[in-house]
Amino acid sequence: MQVGQRIRVRGRVQGVGFRPFVWQLAARFGVAGWVLNDAEGVLIEAAGEGLEGFVVALRTEAPPLAQVDAVEVEACEVDAVEGFIIRASGDAGAETQVTPDAAVCADCVAEVEGDGRRAGYAFTNCTNCGPRFTIVTGLPYDRAQTTMAAFDLCEACRAEYQDPADRRFHAQPVACPTCGPRVWIEGVEGDDPIAAAVGVLTSGGVLAIKGLGGFHLACDATDAAAVKVLRERKRRPAKPFALMAPLDVVRRHADLNESEEALLRHSAAPVVVIAKGGEALPEVVAPGQASLGWMLPYTPLHHLICRAVGRPLVMTSGNQSGEPQVIGNDEAHEKLGAFVDAFLMHDRDIARRLDDSVERADPPMVLRRARGRVPSTLPLPDGFPDRQVVAYGGQMKAAICLVKNGQALLGHHLGELDEALTWDAFLAADRDYAELFDHAPEAVAVDLHDGYRATQHGQARAGAEGLRLVGVQHHHAHMAACMAENGWPLDGGKVAGIVLDGTGLGTDRTLWGGEVLLGDYRGFERRFWLKPAPLVGGDMAAREPWRNALVRLDQAGLSDWADALFPHKPRDMLRKAADSGMNAPMSSSVGRLFDAVAACVGICPDRQSFEGEAAMRLEALARYDPRLGFYPSQGAEQEIDPQIIFEYMRGEIAKGSPPDHVSSRFHTGLAFAFATRTVMSLVKTGKAQAIALTGGCFQNAHLLAEFQRLLAGCGVPVLTHRTTPANDGGLALGQAAIALAALESD
Incomplete structure (x- = not known):
């Protein structure tokens, strides 16, 4: 035995190549010992002269998809061993977080575009990229608990999967043309499905493409007639379409700055709202708008199509108006058959539907939190109790929030709950998140509006399970969400919340939508209003x-x-x-x-x-x-x-x-x-220690910039949304924080 250290790493550290990363660090620092996955994260026992540098590197050099929340170190006696080994995993648990789906990495793109055994293969991935949340069916996260379970590894892929020095070590979706999923096309003839799909797009057709979180409807964005046909078929006369293209093509059509390019390149691969510029696209793509929503190809299949087409593609959600995105092959035939000229299908099932995230880089803001961003968690601010709460959000832009272990998991965008299929998706998400994260709440938070289906659901669950029910005023929840995202402590003092949105039921039973609230997580006063x-x-x-x-x-x-x-x-x-x-x-x-x-x-x-x-x-x-x-x-x-x-x-x-x-x-x-005439009076009199800008109207970048300009130098922090939506998609986070504050006060 020798004196060493037991190291516990918490966070998103499973399924992201963390153990081989630790193994490589150990070799670099001359450390001996072992590493394994268990129910709480990653556990390491190690000894050696380089141990101090080894621990520092654990915190600062994590793999691209990892999120290290804590590294806990204590002295221990370590078995006298030579070298460093990766031990078999311990018991499964829900404390380690499931990884969001990640855009295909540069190494895998090079393989797809090269001449090796994965040349042209549409499902190439490794530990640093590929599907995660959209294929997980249960925990622990291993191949048997994903929709890849139906595909047995060939010898070559198994060798990569078992080699700690390989970037595909324990990459659960690993596959190749010999053993993995396949692509085919329906509706047109052709031995090469990619070439046939490109033919549909370049001839003015509409193509349904099965992706990570569901189907897209695609057409040539430079072809006004094709875009018009898609609008007519989908009955979507004016709502802007998202676009997909390689970065060099985006630069031709957008006024792109460094922060926008960095966001486009992020592993989350969101749709990024960017000002129009360069070569104009047809007005029918986004009528009356000064900006366009762009995303880069984020799967090998997208890369193969976009490289062959060589021009921007409309890439909009494959759904009927108001309904959730289609994810199943049979469902696609039923729901999308009237919209498209052909289907580009594959046989890897989608475990849960996720729309594309929509974001803005300047000023930073998440407009729709979905694929690539969930199920990431946010740390709760200081002062909150470590208790479990579920919050159900509002009626529109529905999203669920779960709180556990000092972390808030704000779920993915679901849509409008008055649509029957969206309501089914809401109920499925509620069950899904609870099971995946072993969540057992003691309180349920809901909006005050009894007509909201989410409120009715929360009331029914609280009654059936004997849980505490916390009703939260709509605009108080908006303000609390902004505060929580920015880490405003439970006892940080009063905040002046400028809440501008559509409507939310007020405490006086009228519909609010333009308020200045003064308060904290525990309560508020309505000080000014439109x-x-x-x-x-x-x-x-x-x-x-x-x-x-x-x-x-x-x-x-x-x-x-x-x-x-x-x-x-x-x-x-x-x-x-x-x-x-x-x-x-x-x-x-x-x-x-x-x-x-x-x-x-x-x-x-x-x-x-x-x-x-x-x-x-x-x-x-x-x-x-x-x-x-x-x-x-x-x-x-x-x-x-x-x-x-x-x-x-x-x-x-x-x-x-x-x-x-x-x-x-x-x-x-x-x-x-709102900023000068009202809020500044609260700041100057010392009643407000911060200002929060929240509500759906603050998705308006120009309005937000005007508020920030007028409030610059006001002497207190100005809190804004950056990683959670200012609209009702962030409502559940604020509800959860207010419910926790209520529990803390008990």
């Missing part, structure tokens, strides 16, 4: 911007302008409904204020074809120019009244002021009203 206006027709007000313009103009005493703008609309009927309150709930929604302004300048006043269309088009017109000034606002002591905004707008539009000037002044004026 003057409420009726949402005539309820949900119809979110679909038809002219309705919001009519009520705001009437409030401002500008009914004659409303009559002139919308002469053929049923104005009298809406006004009667607004006066009576019949299906016209009052709301302080900033999202609906954006709709009203957009309608006044002629942006899709009749109907939005997708959520946020009017606001996105209005944002696309905005630019920062200090010479343009801004529209002021007024109101009572706690109320922000936009009346004067519309008065100024009317006058300037009558004088011929262009829509981009109107949009710019509106954005800056809105930021000034």
Whole structure:
């Protein structure tokens, strides 16, 4: 025996090549001992003169896909051994985290494009890349617990799998043309499925491609007619399409900066929103938008197709409108057959559907958290108890959050829960996450809105299992999510939360959407708000911007302008409904204020074809120019009244002021009203120790930049969303943090 150290490594350290990494470090530092996987992570016993450097390297040189949360070291006696060995794994456990799917690495791409035994092979991967979460069926993470279980390793692949010096050591999805999954094409003839697929795309066809988390619908993005056909078939008239292309092609069509290029290259391979630039693509790809969503090929199959096509491809989710993405071959035939001219299929099953993540690099923000980002966890801020909680989010952009061992797992984007298949996916995700992470909550957090299906589900579960139920106000959850993401401690002091979004049920049972809250995880006060206006027709007000313009103009005493703008609309009927309150709930929604302004300048006043269309088009017109000034606002002591905004707008539009000037002044004026007039009073009086910018409206990069500009130098931290969505996709994180705070107070 000799004196050494027992080293426990916690985090995402299984299935990422951590043990061979440790083995190689041991050889480098002259350390003897052993390493194994167990239920808590990776366990090492080691001794030798280089032990100090060995431990430092464990923390600082982890493999690309690893996430080291802790390295715990204690002295121990180590068996006198020569060399270093990898021992068989211990008991399985759910403490080690499952790895997100990762884009194919450069080494594997080189093999696919080379002339070796994996030349042209669409499922090439190694420990540093490839499918993970989308193929896992259970724990521990090994081949038998993935959808690769049906494919027996050939001798060559098994030799790689068993060699600690090989980058495919214990890479569970390892495969080759001899033993792995295969690709084929349906709908067109051809011995080479890749060549046949390329033929469909280059001849103006629409192709369904089975990927990692589901099917994509693809067409040539430079072919306006092909894109139009896809829009018509999918009944998606205006929502921007995501694009896929190699980096050199992206550079031809986008105004790409260093941070955007780095994000494109990240192993998560998200869709990155980038300003248009260079060679223009057809307007039909993203009508009325100033930016496009780009992603690089992230599987070998994508690389093979994109390299052969040589031009950008539309790569949008393969689903029927409002439904989840298709993942099964039979399901694809049933759901997508009317959309496509051919199918590019494969026989590796998808264990769980994941949409592509959507992100922005500048300013950094996750707009949709999905493939490549889940199931990564976030550390909880200081002060929270180590207890288990589940939170169920809201009705739209649904996502679930589980808390365990001081970590929060914010699940993947699910969609709108009023769609039956999305609801089924929500229930499946709830079971799936609980099983994968051995989660046994003692509290359930839900939104206050009893009409939300997620709330009803949480209430039913809490009642059935005898769990504590914590109801959380929608905008308090938004604020808490921003605080938690930024590590704001449980006892860090009060935060002024500027919460701008569509609607959420307030404590007064009205619909909030433009608030300044002062509070912490334990509670809040509503200090300022946008003057409420009726949402005539309820949900119809979110679909038809002219309705919001009519009520705001009437409030401002500008009914004659409303009559002139919308002469053929049923104005009298809406006004009667607004006066009576019949299906016209009052709301302080900033999202609906954006709709009203957009309608006044002629942006899709009749109907939005997708959520946020009017606001996105209005944002696309905005630019920062200090010479343009801004529209002021007024109101009572706690109320922000936009009346004067519309008065100024009317006058300037009558004088011929262009829509981009109107949009710019509106954005800056809105930021000034909330940032300068209200929040700064809380900061200057010492009531707020930080400011949080949250809610779906802060997906608007121009609006966020205006707030940050006005709040620069305010003397307190300004917290923003970067790794979790500002929209309802991050809601469950805030709910979970508030529920934990409630448990801590017991």
